[in-house]
Amino acid sequence: MSLTETFQLAFKNIQGSKMRTFLTMLGIIIGVCAVIVIVGLGNGMQGYIEDSFADMGTDSLTVMIMGRGSSRSVSEEEMYELVAENQETLKLISPTVSVSFPPKIGSDTTSSSVSGVSEDYFTMKGYEIAQGRGIQYMDIESRANVCVVGQYLNMAYFGGNAVGQTLKLGSKSFIIVGVMAAETDDLEEGGTDDCVFLPYSTAARMSFTGAISNYTITVQDRDNISDAITVVENALYQIFEDDDAYSVISMSEMLDTMNSMVNMIIYILAGIAAISLVVGGIGIMNIMLVSVTERTREIGIRKALGARESAIMRQFVIEAATTSSLGGLLGIALGFGLSAVATTVIARVMPDTPITVSPSMAAVLLAFGVSTAIGVVFGYLPAKKAAALNPIDALRYD
Secondary structure (H helix, E strand, O other): OOHHHHHHHHHHHHHHOOOHHHHHHHHHHHHHHHEEEEEEHHHHHHHHHHHHHHHHHHHHHHHHHOOOOOOOOOOOOHHHHHHOOOOOEEEEEOEEEOOOOOEEOEEOOOOOEEEEEEEOOOOHOOOOOOOOOOOOOOHOOOOOOOEEHHHHHHHHHOOOOOOOOOEEEEOOEEEEEEEEEEOOOOOOOOOOOOOEEHHHHHHHHHHOOOOEEEEEEEOOOOHHHHEEEEEEEEHHHHOOOOOHHHEEHHHHHHHHHHHHHHHHHHHHHHHHHHHHHHHHHHHHHHHHHHHHOOHHHHHHHHOOOOOOOHHHHHHHHHHHHHHHHHHHHHHHHHHHHHHHHHHHHHHHHHHOOOOOOOOOHHHHHHHHHHHHHHHHHHHHHHHHHHHHOOOHHHOOOO
16 A cells, blocks of 8 residues: 555545544644744743843943942043943943932923933934934033933923923923934833933932942944953953942843743743643544554454555554644644734733734744654554454454
8 A cells, every 4th residue: 555545544534533533633732732822922022022122222231330438439431441442342331320300391290211321322222313402522511401302201291392492300400402203102101202311410410429330331243242241340340359349231141031031931831731742642542542443354354465564554653643743733723823812912901012922933843743743653552553463363353
């Protein structure tokens, strides 16, 4: 019997008992579907995390200076020199100073984030100025009371004409010299576009200590970000001679750590879901053993007519593999369908968390391959039993 005829006979036997075959495949269908949806959810979470970190800049370092008592510190001039002397690895630097005063516009007090930055900060973060201008070097030198606002404040409080208007931070009035281009489609309070930037020198003067302790540094090549970290840490260690006096954090390394944690969780969940595949394989073995018993006379007739044991074994193995493969295909189709439904549900339940459940082709191929392999493995024992039947005893079987 040719391979094509073997497959035809396998499909004929499957069609002869549709309900029993479907129930047999159910474990495979559930297992494959669960693995695809879980892996797709993991891909969606990774994509969301990468997009979130991209806003913070995966090519940047965050340097925090804690100092060493009151005897040693580092000035912004020294930090600028550090970057200038290591241009092969480091690119731009901006002191970042958080301002605790909430912006007051007219009689309204907002909860917008307020930060003091350098003239290079917008270039480092990829921000664009939609109206007016950005922070300039002369603003920092003169500690000017000027600021750039996000698009949310521009539209919500100034009707789109914020440039030239004023807002208050504490007791000081600031002239709005620029408006950022919208970073997101939804302008909302507390979002990315709800922000105020002013010269870091002005922000430092408004703080209690007047010292600058946080810096953002971009690197020339994000693939060599570990070298950049080493350069900064070595330079700071020469100043402080104490590892606890500073901290250098890479957004790229944080992203890698987050992705590793997500992958670990997904692998564990996918492994648990894959137990259904083993259960499905046991079901296939059980139904094939029943099939061998039901077709004992058929096996005896075929062997009496000269069929070899290898042909009998091949027939039952192919039938088990076909059943399992069909279950795998149905599981893949169901997995893609549930992934689309899950994406829609997540978008409605958590509109601020755009996670797309997107199964990877590698996961689909692996799930299908495993389902087929399970059919072969769990179909081997029934096939061997069928091939080992004595033709005389099989013909006498009632």
